[in-house]
Amino acid sequence: MVRDYIEDELGRRSVFKSEHFLSIDYVPEILPHRDSELRSLAQSFKVLIASPGHTSQKFIIEGPVGTGKTAVAKRFAEQMVQAANRRNISLQKLHINCRVNKSTYLVYLKILRAFKPKFPRRGHSPEELLQMITEILDREDQYLLLILDELDYFIRQKGADILYDLTRLTDDRLNAPQRLSIIGVGRQIPLDESLFDQSTLSTLQRNILRFEKYDSKALYDILTERKDKAFLDGTVMNETLQVICDIASERGDARYAIELLWRAGKQADRNGVNTVIPDFARQAKSDTHPELRKEVFTALPIQSKLLLLAAARQLKEVRSAYITMGEVEEMYRTVCEEYGQEPRAHTQVWEWIQDLNAHGVVDTKRSGTGQRGQTTLIGFSDVPAELLEHFLLDLLD
Ligand SMILES: Nc1ncnc2c1ncn2[C@@H]1O[C@H](COP(=O)(O)OP(=O)(O)OP(=O)(O)O)[C@@H](O)[C@H]1O
Numbered sequence: 001m002v003r004d005y006i007e008d009e010l011g012r013r014s015v016f017k018s019e020h021f022l023s024i025d026y027v028p029e030i031l032p033h034r035d036s037e038l039r040s041l042a043q044s045f046k047v048l049i050a051s052p053g054h055t056s057q058k059f060i061i062e063g064p065v066g067t068g069k070t071a072v073a074k075r076f077a078e079q080m081v082q083a084a085n086r087r088n089i090s091l092q093k094l095h096i097n098c099r100v101n102k103s104t105y106l107v108y109l110k111i112l113r114a115f116k117p118k119f120p121r122r123g124h125s126p127e128e129l130l131q132m133i134t135e136i137l138d139r140e141d142q143y144l145l146l147i148l149d150e151l152d153y154f155i156r157q158k159g160a161d162i163l164y165d166l167t168r169l170t171d172d173r174l175n176a177p178q179r180l181s182i183i184g185v186g187r188q189i190p191l192d193e194s195l196f197d198q199s200t201l202s203t204l205q206r207n208i209l210r211f212e213k214y215d216s217k218a219l220y221d222i223l224t225e226r227k228d229k230a231f232l233d234g235t236v237m238n239e240t241l242q243v244i245c246d247i248a249s250e251r252g253d254a255r256y257a258i259e260l261l262w263r264a265g266k267q268a269d270r271n272g273v274n275t276v277i278p279d280f281a282r283q284a285k286s287d288t289h290p291e292l293r294k295e296v297f298t299a300l301p302i303q304s305k306l307l308l309l310a311a312a313r314q315l316k317e318v319r320s321a322y323i324t325m326g327e328v329e330e331m332y333r334t335v336c337e338e339y340g341q342e343p344r345a346h347t348q349v350w351e352w353i354q355d356l357n358a359h360g361v362v363d364t365k366r367s368g369t370g371q372r373g374q375t376t377l378i379g380f381s382d383v384p385a386e387l388l389e390h391f392l393l394d395l396l397d
């Protein structure tokens with residue numbers, strides 16, 4: 001009998017009910033263990049709705065990886081918009097990832113395009129864009145709640161002027177409504193005096209909300225919510241959730257916990273069984289690494305991905321913790337050939353390495369004056385080279 005592979009696949013049973021509840025873009029309605037954080041935000045921002053235009057707010061959300069900073073900021077902004085709409089205040093929210101929009105120009109362009117979607121990409125200065133944003137807000141009697149996510153990365157690269165400029169946009173105008181409020185989000189926002197003017201700095205220092213790592217119990221509650229949405233009833237053993245929480249609680253990282261759960265489910269499907277047993281979670285742990293964050297790597301340009309692939313392969317080959325810049329470049333040329341890309345010159349490659357370093361994707365350091373002479377050494381914090389290689393090959397597919 002001829003085997004119909006497509007029908008086979010389609011007819012295959014799965015432990016999942018809707019996988020998308022485990023995807024990185026999904027923001028749950030309910031965020032267990034973040035009540036008090038959401039309440040603090042509400043206390044500070046309610047004035048925007050209670051007396052619109054009277055004042056604006058600036059807030060910082062800080063905390064380690066996967067502690068719900070982005071999820072909370074997005075969910076909170078959504079609720080603000082709803083509350084405003086119920087009172088006929090036209091408040092918009094906008095989430096900007098400053099890792100992707102990595103210059104003030106691109107951030108302003110993104111803001112402007114929220115109001116004028118077809119606004120051309122080139123032809124204006126950042127100051128002109130800002131001016132247009134102010135005019136539109138005034139003309140249309142709009143308020144804006146801006147979430148600047150991954151702001152720490154941006155500030156380290158470009159400084160903090162963006163906060164100052166955005167603040168001045170409305171704050172300096174006497175008797176005019178203040179229309180723009182900001183929530184800055186990041187692991188650790190460098191609030192130091194050399195970067196900020198005094199008044200922005202003191203406002204921000206008063207308004208920092210720090211998220212702590214989740215403990216095992218909190219992770220368990222978060223995972224249980226997700227499991228109920230994403231999996232068919234009775235497919236995930238309680239012990240499996242326990243194992244995942246134990247693994248992920250070391251970092252307190254909910255993203256990692258959710259990824260482990262998803263991978264464990266995938267493993268069950270691959271094995272054609274309808275129970276997600278603890279062993280699948282343990283296996284998931286060895287197939288991934290919490291540092292390999294898909295949304296960070298996906299946002300990188302292809303050339304940076306190829307460069308990383310080259311570094312991973314070279315590290316695998318030499319089996320040492322660090323490789324030299326020269327070694328990476330040599331491997332990079334081979335990888336470019338493999339992918340039909342034109343390799344770029346040294347200065348460009350060097351810039352990418354600096355950029356990847358700023359992203360926290362690679363570590364760089366100057367070599368000592370040993371045999372290899374003075375050069376830049378490149379390594380990956382604690383991701384095994386082979387795992388990184390597989391991860392990149394998947395992405396490049
Ligand atoms: N309290 C929570 N309840 C439910 N899901 C949560 C909670 N906290 C985090 N998550 C989920 O965990 C994942 C990671 O959360 P999030 O992206 O908000 O982390 P983050 O603090 O912004 O991390 P990073 O610093 O890496 O940007 C997301 O899928 C998010 O929906």
Ligand SMILES: [Mg+2]
Pocket residue numbers: 069070071149
């Ligand atoms: Mg985030």
